[in-house]
Amino acid sequence: MIIDLSDTTVSQVAKQLEKVREDGGAVALGRVLTLIIAAGSGVAEAAIVAANDASREHPMRVIVVTTTEGTARLDAQIRVGGDAGASEVVVLRAYGDAASNAESLVTGLLLPDAPVVVWWPDEAPTDAAASPLGRMAQRRITDAATTTDVRDRLSLLGRTHSPGDTDLAWTRLTHWREQLAAVLDQPPFEPVTAVEVRGAAASPSTALLAAWLQMALDVPVSWSYEHPDDWQEGIKSVRLSRASGDILLERPSAAVAILTQPGQPDHELHLPRRTVRECLAEELRRLDADLLYGRVITEGWSHLGPPERGE
Template sequence: MIIELPDTNVSKISRALIDVREEGGAVALGRVLTLVIVTGHGAEEEAIEAANDASREHPMRVIVLMVGKDGDPRLDAQIRVGGDAGASEVVVLQAFGDAASNIESLVTGLLLPDAPVVVWWPDYPPEIPSASPLGRIAQRRITDASTRPYDAHRLSALGENHEPGDTDLAWTRLTHWREQLAAVLDQPPYEPITAIEVRGASSSPSTALLAAWLRLMLDVPVDWRYLPPDEWHDGIKSVRLVRESGDIVLERSSPAIACLYQPGQPDHDLVLPRRTLRECLAEELRRLDPDLLYGRVITEGWQLLGPPEPTEANG
């Protein structure tokens, strides 16, 4: 069910949410958090769809905020419940003109009482998320370095401005890669890794974060580089762990399949697809405490890593 509330205010929206709850029974009492999504007009549906899917694991209230600085002061709202909202209730806000001048006030009156707040910027995050009006009221702040703005220095900025509670979906996409590599290193022979090579697409900040994680955890040199588009164009391509008895290589042969090569063992094909937006968002919502490992990787690991090695294409 979708309820349209044109030219409204926060009090009317709050009242409408109470009316929906009373009509539908105690459907909102099990909400465990409020997710605030800050996005642009035309990009909201993908984010809402991901939040609706994630809500089946984390029942929540979703507030989607779209701001337009121009035009007459106006606040339009839409409430989605039932089949249009998964296991959540979705409030879509479009603010124009002076009505968009104080975005914190638009959101605070709609937050669930005594529930954690998570803010997600699918693209165009503030320069310092923790210092932004919405970031200050949130326990967790989620960005995505693989989306706009496309900036080669974006990971450096994330490290320089990092505060506990910040995280990025480029890091979340690494979970299965980190699990596979950790599992390999838990097997004999327990020889030290002496060098590491990481390769990936130039559009994949996850490649750099994986290299920073390996540099921090194993404390050995990491040769990492971005591949030209004609060689690889989607996410991480390969990791090579060098040791005395032979190299361990985990390499994608296609966007969904990776092959694990180990000395003295048969090759193994592994299902290792690029994680969906829903999977990454659901994982981040499982923990509302600071991700301390990500904090160390984006700060200490990134500083230790150094710039990528040049390729023939980017030379």
Template sequence: MIVDLPDTTISKLSKKLVTLREDGGAVALGRVLTLVIVSQYGEEEEAIEAANEASREHPMRVLVLSQIPADSAEAARIDAQIRVGGDAGASEVIILRAYGDAASNEESLVNGLLLPDAPVVAWWPIEAPADVVNTAIGHIAQRRITDASEHEDPHAALLDLSRSYAPGDTDFAWTRLTLWRAQLAAVLDQPPYEPVTGVTVAGAADSASTVLLAAWLQMQLQVPVVQELTPRGSGDTGIHGVRLTRASGDIVLERPHDTIAKLTQPNQPTHELSLPRRNLRDCLAEELRRLDPDPLYGEVITKGVRQLKVESGTGEGTTQ
């Protein structure tokens, strides 16, 4: 069910939610958190779809702040839309479009719609501010999710995240590494238990995930990491592979296709492993499983990235 409420107020919107629950039998008692999505006008649907799918694992209320272009000449007002039932997965979706002076205080827009005594997670699926914790929405959230790959220059975005990091921050460029990190850790947990003497990480020049993977490996293995980056505009995206050098030979994990990776080790047959590119739903669902700070991400973004001396450049958004 979709209900449009043009030129409304937060008070009227809250009352309408209560009416819909009473009339339709939908209840908010099972909701475990409030997810606030900060997006651009006209670009909300992909994020809403991902939230709807993730809500089947994490029932929640979804508040979408659809940012209107600053040069809009519309009179001050709030237009809202409520989605429940089949149009909202296992969540309630509330879309807010504030015009003029009504958009000047984002915190006041959402405060009256937050679930009581429930955690607040903020997500910027678009290019996020350089210091999200000190934004109106970031200030009220326990967790703040950004995506460096959405920036024109993902490497510069990582450096901004490194400077402004606060406990509770995370980035989808890091979340996309979960499967890579698990596979590499599993390989190194097998004999022979030799030290790694060299690491090479290959990926696209504008892949934030490639940088974070290199930073993580350098911190964990305490060896310099070489990055082999393909030129921008070549059509390649994301991480291509990792080479770990040991005395007995090289371990190579490479992904020539979007879903299958090849693992090559000395004196062993080549193995094919499932290593799919992660979509928004997978990344969001994983981040919602833990609402406490991620100290490992904090170390990688604040120390590891700086140690790599990442150079800024211009590129399009990328995948993991």
């Protein structure tokens, strides 16, 4: 069910939500958090689809805030039932001066006594934790992959990092980190002497993986950005050098990786690029600070040398 409210107020939107619940169209009980999506109009619908999918694991209220120029006005839309997954979705389109105070737009719509998470699926503020929406949230989610200059964005994230910040470029690394940790947890238990990471030019995950490996293994790490193949947008390969030979985890196609180890047959692994929905759902599983990400984006990134090749 979709309810449109034109030239409205936050108070009227809240009253309509209450009426929907009273009429049996939606139930607030069981909602575990409020997710605020601050998105440009061009990506708002895709972000809602990802949030709706993630809500099947994390029932929540989703508040989408888009702002644009024009005569001061607030339009809203309430989506429940089949149009909202396991969520209640409130879309706020603020025009002109009505968009000047994002915090006041959402305060009256937050679930009582529930954590708040803010997600910027495209352009994020310079300092997420200090922004009007970020100050309200326990967790703040950005995505460095949406920026044009990856290295500048990662440096900014490191300088402005506060506990509770995270980035989907880091979340996309979960399966890579799991696979590499599993390999190193098997004999022979030799120290890694050098690491090489390769990835596409627009992939901030490449740099974050290199920074994590340098921190975790305390060895030199070389990394390079390369022109992507037709399918490739993320990491291409990781090579770990040990006395008995190199371990190579390489992704030659969009969904498959090949693990090569000395004295063993090659193993084919399912390792596709993770979807936004998967990454968002993972981030919503924990509402405490991601301490490892904090160390990687601050200490790890600042100590990582420059890539061997630019674009």
